[in-house]
Amino acid sequence: MDEIVFNRMLSNVQKPARYIGGELGAVMKEPDKVDIRFAFCFPDSYEIGMSSQATQIMYNVLNSDDSIWCERFFAPWFDMHEQMEKEDVPLFSLESRTPLYEFDVIGFTLQYEMSYTNVLYMLELGRVKLFAAERDENDPFVVAGGPCTCNPEPMADFFDMFALGDGEDIDNEICHCIAECRRKGMSRKEILIACSGIKGVYVPSLYDPQYLPDGRISGYSESDGAAPLPVAKRVILDMDSTPYPLNPIVPSMQVVHDRPSIEVLRGCIRGCRFCQAGFIYRPFRCKDASLICQQAKEIIDNTGYDEISLLSLSTSDHPQLEQMLDGLLDWTVDRKVNLSLPSLRVDSFTGTLAQKLRQVRESGLTFAAEAGTQRLRDVINKNITEEEILSGCRDAFMNGYSAVKLYFMMGLPTETDEDILGISALCQKIVDLYYSLPDKPKGKSVSVSASVSCFIPKPKTPFEFCGFNGVDELRRKQDLLIKSVRSRKITISWHDAKTSYIETVLAKGDRKVSRAVLAAYKAGAIFDGWNEGFDYDRWMQAFTDSGVDSGFYALRDRDPDETEPWDVVDYGVRKQFLRREYEKAMNAVTTPNCREQCSGCGVNLFTGRECFAER
Amino acid sequence: MQNVRVLFRKVGDARFLSHLDVMRCFTRALKRSGLDVWYTQGFNTHIYLMFSSPLSLGFESEYEPMDFRIVDDSPVAEQEIISRINAGLPEGLSVFAAFEPVHEHTDAAFSLWEILVRGDTERLYRSFNDFISRDQIPVTRKNKKGVERTENAAESIKKISFEVRGDRLAVEAVLKSDTTSSLNPSLLMGTFLSEKGFEGAEVRITRKKLLLADLQDFR
Numbered sequence: 001m002d003e004i005v006f007n008r009m010l011s012n013v014q015k016p017a018r019y020i021g022g023e024l025g026a027v028m029k030e031p032d033k034v035d036i037r038f039a040f041c042f043p044d045s046y047e048i049g050m051s052s053q054a055t056q057i058m059y060n061v062l063n064s065d066d067s068i069w070c071e072r073f074f075a076p077w078f079d080m081h082e083q084m085e086k087e088d089v090p091l092f093s094l095e096s097r098t099p100l101y102e103f104d105v106i107g108f109t110l111q112y113e114m115s116y117t118n119v120l121y122m123l124e125l126g127r128v129k130l131f132a133a134e135r136d137e138n139d140p141f142v143v144a145g146g147p148c149t150c151n152p153e154p155m156a157d158f159f160d161m162f163a164l165g166d167g168e169d170i171d172n173e174i175c176h177c178i179a180e181c182r183r184k185g186m187s188r189k190e191i192l193i194a195c196s197g198i199k200g201v202y203v204p205s206l207y208d209p210q211y212l213p214d215g216r217i218s219g220y221s222e223s224d225g226a227a228p229l230p231v232a233k234r235v236i237l238d239m240d241s242t243p244y245p246l247n248p249i250v251p252s253m254q255v256v257h258d259r260p261s262i263e264v265l266r267g268c269i270r271g272c273r274f275c276q277a278g279f280i281y282r283p284f285r286c287k288d289a290s291l292i293c294q295q296a297k298e299i300i301d302n303t304g305y306d307e308i309s310l311l312s313l314s315t316s317d318h319p320q321l322e323q324m325l326d327g328l329l330d331w332t333v334d335r336k337v338n339l340s341l342p343s344l345r346v347d348s349f350t351g352t353l354a355q356k357l358r359q360v361r362e363s364g365l366t367f368a369a370e371a372g373t374q375r376l377r378d379v380i381n382k383n384i385t386e387e388e389i390l391s392g393c394r395d396a397f398m399n400g401y402s403a404v405k406l407y408f409m410m411g412l413p414t415e416t417d418e419d420i421l422g423i424s425a426l427c428q429k430i431v432d433l434y435y436s437l438p439d440k441p442k443g444k445s446v447s448v449s450a451s452v453s454c455f456i457p458k459p460k461t462p463f464e465f466c467g468f469n470g471v472d473e474l475r476r477k478q479d480l481l482i483k484s485v486r487s488r489k490i491t492i493s494w495h496d497a498k499t500s501y502i503e504t505v506l507a508k509g510d511r512k513v514s515r516a517v518l519a520a521y522k523a524g525a526i527f528d529g530w531n532e533g534f535d536y537d538r539w540m541q542a543f544t545d546s547g548v549d550s551g552f553y554a555l556r557d558r559d560p561d562e563t564e565p566w567d568v569v570d571y572g573v574r575k576q577f578l579r580r581e582y583e584k585a586m587n588a589v590t591t592p593n594c595r596e597q598c599s600g601c602g603v604n605l606f607t608g609r610e611c612f613a614e615r
Numbered sequence: 616m617q618n619v620r621v622l623f624r625k626v627g628d629a630r631f632l633s634h635l636d637v638m639r640c641f642t643r644a645l646k647r648s649g650l651d652v653w654y655t656q657g658f659n660t661h662i663y664l665m666f667s668s669p670l671s672l673g674f675e676s677e678y679e680p681m682d683f684r685i686v687d688d689s690p691v692a693e694q695e696i697i698s699r700i701n702a703g704l705p706e707g708l709s710v711f712a713a714f715e716p717v718h719e720h721t722d723a724a725f726s727l728w729e730i731l732v733r734g735d736t737e738r739l740y741r742s743f744n745d746f747i748s749r750d751q752i753p754v755t756r757k758n759k760k761g762v763e764r765t766e767n768a769a770e771s772i773k774k775i776s777f778e779v780r781g782d783r784l785a786v787e788a789v790l791k792s793d794t795t796s797s798l799n800p801s802l803l804m805g806t807f808l809s810e811k812g813f814e815g816a817e818v819r820i821t822r823k824k825l826l827l828a829d830l831q832d833f834r
Contacts (some may be wrong), residue, residue: 023705305643
């Protein structure tokens with residue numbers, strides 16, 4: 001790229017460091033010496049994308065391969081977009097400043113639905129045709145991975161392929177397959193069919209959905225050579241031997257999550273019925289405690305950070321938790337390295353653990369209570385009692401903490417006003433508990449903050465059969481909750497129900513919804529996950545203009561026998577299990593965690609391996 | 616305890632890093648270096664770092680002093696310090712000298728700047744000559760509250776020379792840069808460009824040296 005133009009653009013934007021690359025750990029290669037140039041695209045800002053472990057993991061596995069050069073792309077912020085339009089500059093990579101359209105493979109990570117319009121934004125800015133059907137022999141292959149691919153259909157028209165499940169091997173295999181097919185002079189269609197033979201690759205253009213008169217799906221017609229539906233996700237079984245980024249890219253500017261992460265486990269044994277991650281990342285797999293300590297040390301040695309975060313869905317479920325923490329605290333304290341454990345269950349927060357964590361950090365604690373009453377916590381299978389929440393808080397207060405943060409949801413299935421009032425009642429009990437303790441921290445006032453989000457019934461969970469609670473109803477409940485708070489020690493924050501509604505449509509949509517995504521984008525929607533970008537009315541207009549009935553996707557309760565858009569992909573958890581869990585939820589019956597008793601979700605049959613062989 | 620002063624460069628795209636970013640980069644590079652550096656003893660302990668004169672975002676520099684301390688008494692070789700820190704820095708940031716501090720930070724009095732302006736060089740040269748050859752060069756700066764204050768930039772210019780270099784006007788200026796007051800070269804150049812109708816011209820500013828009151832190198 002022309003240096004003068006580059007300088008002119010960067011001199012006119014707020015945070016130019018987002019666009020310069022050159023960070024410690026960034027990888028440069030000779031373009032002529034690789035077979036495949038891979039564009040890793042994170043459809044959000046640099047600060048968000050560089051905070052994601054997906055970026056580091058994919059960058060590491062792809063660049064470990066001598067035949068591939070993976071470079072990074074993020075969504076340029078509004079001010080940079082304006083500069084790029086003015087200068088007529090296409091979206092370029094951070095490493096070599098090469099335009100997106102020149103890459104062989106473009107890989108997006110779909111981490112949240114509200115980034116969907118940014119996919120179109122980046123493709124168009126990178127001068128790549130938006131629809132897979134429009135791309136021809138000379139165009140890049142556009143692939144998507146990440147958790148949202150568990151319902152690929154709303155984005156199916158824009159992608160040539162989806163890489164389902166764990167990403168460590170699959171993208172490299174796709175690259176090799178494409179390189180090999182090109183050497184043989186195969187056509188684009190032939191290459192797509194060849195890639196569909198790779199385990200975990202879903203090529204949407206090979207399947208044509210058929211609909212019933214009422215709009216529901218009746219089935220799919222398959223092209224010749226297509227793999228049979230559903231396409232199964234890819235699973236890494238052994239965490240210990242799976243490559244992990246020990247030399248991550250260290251952003252030079254401050255990013256949202258400004259510390260490295262060490263992944264300690266994948267999957268979750270808990271089976272909380274609202275949690276999509278808890279089902280789509282099954283089975284539970286963990287990394288050996290001594291390997292975690294060794295890798296964490298290496299990451300700190302390589303980067304110079306003074307903090308490291310343990311990454312998991314529930315860190316306290318690691319079978320060697322004590323050993324792992326002791327092994328880490330053994331050197332982190334001396335070396336003035338903070339340990340951050342973001343995913344702790346309140347029932348695990350015992351006195352010893354609280355004391356151990358106090359050695360390294362002084363800050364608030366966050367517990368996920370999720371619902372205000374025991375009945376509703378049983379419905380969602382949170383398996384935490386009020387006594388456990390209070391006891392966790394007591395341990396925290398006795399160890400010097402005076403601020404706790406609690407996560408809740410509203411709009412959960414079967415929820416009543418009593419459950420909403422239960423949120424403020426629980427917060428009040430925590431405040432009262434603090435003042436009842438003789439050993440509370442001296443001279444400090446207690447602070448209880450409750451963050452209340454709107455529940456989104458997601459695919460591949462027992463609540464996939466449920467509709468969204470509705471924007472007006474959630475607003476009413478938010479009002480009810482805020483009016484019920486009696487103490488100034490309690491702060492309530494809540495999420496915008498309108499964003500959650502749109503997110504539900506995008507999460508549960510079928511291929512027709514892609515028209516609405518396009519219409520919203522064309523009407524100017526980008527950065528929908530940001531206040532600066534989101535516009536509810538624009539989205540509602542886009543649904544109307546594209547003939548998409550948003551309520552059909554978001555508000556409707558689904559029939560158990562219905563063919564769902566996400567049934568095209570298999571994430572190991574069987575529908576019968578989800579329905580069984582749904583029925584139990586309706587009766588407020590809990591399910592024990594996987595370690596206590598197998599609940600028969602089917603993932604063991606899927607992987608051909610017992611989840612907990614040691615039992 | 617060993618006091619160490621390093622001189623580093625901030626060139627190329629690294630000029631788009633803010634001063635806070637640069638501090639964080641050096642904190643990590645020092646942590647990674649394995650040098651036994653001294654930490655502040657406060658409640659939130661962190662690596663002690665001291666910079667002379669923070670550089671504005673967008674400026675390059677070939678002479679940035681930064682101080683830290685090494686706890687160990689046995690001296691670490693200059694080359695060892697340089698190579699260990701450089702191994703942990705992003706592109707465009709690099710240390711090129713390490714020594715025991717000679718001067719106090721308050722001794723720094725001037726900066727030597729190189730300012731390159733792209734455009735119609737003949738007209739630039741003539742206009743700059745007009746602009747600078749006055750006893751009174753009023754420049755207006757805004758403080759944080761938005762209150763404007765006009766001062767005479769001529770008083771802060773110790774030496775200045777300029778020539779046409781290729782497609783640019785090249786200005787070499789020694790400007791006041793001490794702890795009490797300093798003249799930011801972008802303020803001077805911004806005033807020049809808007810006064811003479813060159814708005815939007817590309818300007819690149821590099822600090823070449825930090826100088827003492829007698830114009831000797833700050834070390």
